[in-house]
Amino acid sequence: MQNVIALNAAGQQGIITARATSDEMLLENIAGGDRTAMHTLYARHNVRVYRFVLRMLRDTSAAEDLVSQVFLDVWRTASQFEGRSQVSTWLLSIARFKALTALRQRKYEDIDQDDVMEIADQADTPEASLDRSRTSAILRACVAKLSPAHREIVNLVYYHEKSVEEVAGLIGIPASTVKTRMFYARKQLADLLKTAGIDSIAA
Incomplete structure (x- = not known):
C-alpha cells in the first residue's frame, strides 16, 4: 500500500513538474521577471528559431x-502572449x-500574397519519400530555389511541422492559399529534384 501511495505521489509530482515547465508557464514566469525561465525557454526553442530565420535570410551572422x-x-x-496559438508558433511569428x-x-x-484556387494536399513530406542518406543536401538545395512564398510554406509545414x-x-x-501554395511548391520541387537526378517523389 505504501508503495502504491509512493508511486501515486511520484506520478503527481511528475505532472506538477511537467506543468511547471510548459512553455505557457515559462512565459508567465518570464513576464514576472524570472530569468531562469527565460534561459529555459531559450534553450528549448533557440535552435528552431535559428533554423527558421536562417532559411529566410541565408546568412548565419544575420540569423544569429x-x-x-x-x-x-x-x-x-x-505578458502580451494571449495563448491563441502554441508558444512555438508565437516565437516564429516574431x-x-x-x-x-x-x-x-x-x-x-x-x-506574393495573391490568392488562387483551393487545392488540398495531404501527401507525406518530400524528404520522407527520398533516400535521406543520399538526397538530404540535394533536397535542401532545391527548396532554396523555390520562390520566397513557396519556400516559406515548405519551411513552416515540413521543417517546423505547423498545420495549415x-x-x-x-x-x-487564407488556409486555402496555404494549401494551394503547398501544392505548387511540391510540383516545382518535384521538377527541381528530377533535374537534379532524383526521379521519384511523393505526389
Missing part, C-alpha cells in the same frame, strides 16, 4: 543576431516579422 532580437522581444513582451523586415531592408522581393491553420494565421493568408 535576429535570434537574439527575438528572445529579447520575448523577455520584454511575455521571428518571421523581423526576418521579413531584414529582407526588405536588403531590397529582397516581397512575398497555424501557417495561415502566422502568415496572414
Whole structure:
C-alpha cells in the first residue's frame, strides 16, 4: 500500500513538474521577471528559431543576431502572449516579422500574397519519400530555389511541422492559399529534384 501511495505521489509530482515547465508557464514566469525561465525557454526553442530565420535570410551572422532580437522581444513582451496559438508558433511569428523586415531592408522581393484556387494536399513530406542518406543536401538545395512564398510554406509545414491553420494565421493568408501554395511548391520541387537526378517523389 505504501508503495502504491509512493508511486501515486511520484506520478503527481511528475505532472506538477511537467506543468511547471510548459512553455505557457515559462512565459508567465518570464513576464514576472524570472530569468531562469527565460534561459529555459531559450534553450528549448533557440535552435528552431535559428533554423527558421536562417532559411529566410541565408546568412548565419544575420540569423544569429535576429535570434537574439527575438528572445529579447520575448523577455520584454511575455505578458502580451494571449495563448491563441502554441508558444512555438508565437516565437516564429516574431521571428518571421523581423526576418521579413531584414529582407526588405536588403531590397529582397516581397512575398506574393495573391490568392488562387483551393487545392488540398495531404501527401507525406518530400524528404520522407527520398533516400535521406543520399538526397538530404540535394533536397535542401532545391527548396532554396523555390520562390520566397513557396519556400516559406515548405519551411513552416515540413521543417517546423505547423498545420495549415497555424501557417495561415502566422502568415496572414487564407488556409486555402496555404494549401494551394503547398501544392505548387511540391510540383516545382518535384521538377527541381528530377533535374537534379532524383526521379521519384511523393505526389
